Amino acid sequence: MSETGVSTVFDYEKDGAEIYRQSFATIRAEADLAGLPADVSQVAVRMIHACGMVDLVRDLAFTPTVVARAREALRAGAPILCDVSMVASGVTRKRLPADNDVVCTLSDPAVPALAAELGTTRSAAAMELWRDRLEGSVVAVGNAPTSLFRLLEMVEAGAPHPAAVIGVPVGFIGAAESKDALAAHPSGLEHLVVRGRRGGSAIAAAAINAIASEAE
Ligand SMILES: C/C1=C2N=C(/C=C3N=C(/C(C)=C4\N[C@@](C)([C@@H]5N=C1[C@](C)(CCC(=O)O)[C@H]5CC(=O)O)[C@@](C)(CC(=O)O)[C@@H]4CCC(=O)O)[C@@](C)(CC(=O)O)[C@@H]\3CCC(=O)O)C(C)(C)[C@@H]/2CCC(=O)O
Numbered sequence: 001m002s003e004t005g006v007s008t009v010f011d012y013e014k015d016g017a018e019i020y021r022q023s024f025a026t027i028r029a030e031a032d033l034a035g036l037p038a039d040v041s042q043v044a045v046r047m048i049h050a051c052g053m054v055d056l057v058r059d060l061a062f063t064p065t066v067v068a069r070a071r072e073a074l075r076a077g078a079p080i081l082c083d084v085s086m087v088a089s090g091v092t093r094k095r096l097p098a099d100n101d102v103v104c105t106l107s108d109p110a111v112p113a114l115a116a117e118l119g120t121t122r123s124a125a126a127m128e129l130w131r132d133r134l135e136g137s138v139v140a141v142g143n144a145p146t147s148l149f150r151l152l153e154m155v156e157a158g159a160p161h162p163a164a165v166i167g168v169p170v171g172f173i174g175a176a177e178s179k180d181a182l183a184a185h186p187s188g189l190e191h192l193v194v195r196g197r198r199g200g201s202a203i204a205a206a207a208i209n210a211i212a213s214e215a216e
Contacts, residue, residue, distance in 0.1 A: 039067035040066070056194060061192075078138055081103050088104040143201050148169055151182075170201075176195065
């Protein structure tokens, strides 16, 4: 209601399916997706959709088979291991092809003491509780650079390899470096990253949702 007591009439789209249709059409018109493999392009569209930045494409780095490997893993029932609950919450369960577990161990009661013992963040310490589920999993890191660094340290120390890593932590301290480290890692982990400071939980969840949507 305005000050004059007259309600304002806004003209805006109210059909959810139409909003999505227009949104994806806008992304496909404005983003330079031409250099991407078709399956990575489909995932990139949803990542852009989650953040509104069509130039995100220029910062993508990936192994050519990352989406195929992640889809195979999900079809085979692999768990999705998330660094923070915001990522886990964003995964649309009904898209998952095998009722896959979506795991975030950050709020496990053991984590604060483990973090103190290891002298690291809770996000990184929480990864220790993934160890027995890492083999063939799909990892989604959307927030914490220390989680991604810790994953690489664990792999170097002999931990099982995940099938694919979506590495999109955001921020100013360690985010760019952790993603560069994943992309260059000698273990050759299948990965999809957004280089630089950009990233975030919503982008990580959107990438998983895009991967899952074609996996059934
Ligand atoms: C340094 C940290 C960063 N957090 C960022 C951005 C956001 N974090 C949010 C929230 C709610 C959470 N962040 C924690 C993961 C918390 N964040 C950190 C840590 C201190 C260290 C992580 C790291 O550097 O690798 C981390 C705590 C820890 O000991 O691990 C969180 C657990 C804190 C908490 O509430 O206890 C929590 C995650 C909760 C969950 O979902 O499970 C924000 C919403 C910020 C806010 O609350 O204002 C936001 C979300 C961003 C996103 O898209 O996910 C950064 C910027 C990523 C930053 C790391 C890099 C930097 O440059 O500082």
